[in-house]
Amino acid sequence: MQATRQALSNGRWHFQHGPIDIVLQIDGESSACEHALQRAWQRFETVLPELVSDLAALRRPVAELQNHCFQGVVARRMHQAASELAWASPDGFVTPMAAVAGSVAQEVMQALVVPGVDRAYVNNGGDIALHVQHGEWRIGIVSQLAQALATDASSELVTDGHFVIRADMPVRGVATSGWGGRSFSFGVADSVTVLADTAALADVAATLIANAVNVQHPGIQRRPANSLSDDTDLGDRLVTVDVPRLPVALIQGALQLGLDCARGLQARGHLHTAFLCCQGQVAVTPVLECLV
Numbered sequence: 001m002q003a004t005r006q007a008l009s010n011g012r013w014h015f016q017h018g019p020i021d022i023v024l025q026i027d028g029e030s031s032a033c034e035h036a037l038q039r040a041w042q043r044f045e046t047v048l049p050e051l052v053s054d055l056a057a058l059r060r061p062v063a064e065l066q067n068h069c070f071q072g073v074v075a076r077r078m079h080q081a082a083s084e085l086a087w088a089s090p091d092g093f094v095t096p097m098a099a100v101a102g103s104v105a106q107e108v109m110q111a112l113v114v115p116g117v118d119r120a121y122v123n124n125g126g127d128i129a130l131h132v133q134h135g136e137w138r139i140g141i142v143s144q145l146a147q148a149l150a151t152d153a154s155s156e157l158v159t160d161g162h163f164v165i166r167a168d169m170p171v172r173g174v175a176t177s178g179w180g181g182r183s184f185s186f187g188v189a190d191s192v193t194v195l196a197d198t199a200a201l202a203d204v205a206a207t208l209i210a211n212a213v214n215v216q217h218p219g220i221q222r223r224p225a226n227s228l229s230d231d232t233d234l235g236d237r238l239v240t241v242d243v244p245r246l247p248v249a250l251i252q253g254a255l256q257l258g259l260d261c262a263r264g265l266q267a268r269g270h271l272h273t274a275f276l277c278c279q280g281q282v283a284v285t286p287v288l289e290c291l292v
Contacts, residue, residue: 003045013037017048020104024112024122027135032116039111040122047074047104058096059233062086065096077103081200088208088265097233101127102175102203109199122199125182127175127206129199132167139163139174143191143277161275163195171272173199177206178277184225184232184239188246188254189213189278194262196271205262205271213258213278215251219244246279255283 003017015022024040026033050072051058057068058075062083070076078096081103086094105122109129112120118134130137141161165171177183178191185207192210196202221242225234228241246254255278262274262285276283 003048005041005044015041015044015108017044020044020048020124022105022108022122022124024108024120026112026117026120028118028133029116032114036112036114036117036120039114040108043111044108047107050074051100051104058100059231061093061095063092074103074107077106077200081198081204085201085204085208085265085270088205088261088270089211093237094204094208095233098204098207099200100203101125102129102173102199102201105129106173106199124199127199127203128173130165130172130174132165132169132172134167136164136166139165141191141193141275142176143280143282165195170197171195172197173202175199175202175206177203177210179210179240179243183207184228184234186211186237186239187214187258188220188240188243189258189276191275191277192258192262193275194271195273201270205265205274209258209262209265209274209276212261213254213276215246215254215257217244217246217250219246243279248281251278251281254278255281259283259285 001018006014008014012023012025026036051074054070054072054075070079078099081099082094082096086092101124105124105127106129109122109131113131120131121137122129139162173196176191176193178189179185179187187210189210192206194202194206196205222238223241224236225232225239226236255276258276265271266285273287274285
């Protein structure tokens with residue numbers, strides 16, 4: 001299994017290696033962008049083998065890893081981000097895998113940041129690392145994560161809103177999680193989008209908040225994670241596989257639980273803002289002055 005890359009439209013590139021599937025874009029001086037792209041590709045080719053060497057430990061809860069020494073820098077970043085936010089999980093359960101997509105995006109981004117590159121993004125399945133030296137990035141919000149993932153690549157994705165990230169803002173990571181996404185969720189959120197200092201922190205925060213958007217209802221279908229995937233890090237914990245139309249009061253209660261989690265993370269400086277969506281209902285943490 002070899003890493004592959006392909007040029008896309010509008011100066012974008014597609015990098016893929018096994019389960020890692022990235023789209024990136026670089027703007028700036030032509031020679032600087034070419035140099036940055038080559039650096040990013042060389043680093044990308046080594047990321048998956050490094051992760052595989054640490055994979056067994058990365059699938060363990062952070063509570064069992066206090067004295068563990070990871071070999072790779074991406075694995076260490078995953079462990080640090082998950083450990084830092086573990087308190088926000090009701091039972092403290094979270095594994096470093098909650099940060100994998102954001103941590104990989106962040107690592108590739110570090111190779112892209114060279115003099116002459118004005119702005120760049122690395123989108124790893126919806127978890128995004130950003131660089132903004134000049135200009136801005138406009139990021140769309142999609143409330144129905146499952147529909148977005150099912151959208152044909154040739155079709156234009158319809159967004160429900162957007163936010164703008166400028167150089168003077170602290171946000172450099174964006175992540176989205178939900179029960180219909182690529183990863184398992186304990187909750188019923190259609191989507192939770194988080195803006196944070198880094199992609200790794202945004203990834204973990206979005207996962208934990210989406211888990212917190214939860215409610216009990218006889219129509220919600222849940223199955224043990226390991227019955228759906230042999231290599232899951234969640235063991236036999238129940239994950240959501242289908243959510244029927246819920247009463248408005250239950251939706252609002254579930255969103256309030258998620259909002260409480262998000263506000264706690266925001267109060268400790270782990271995120272800047274979060275957008276929570278569930279069956280047409282929306283909740284948003286207070287928007288900090290630095291994002292206005």
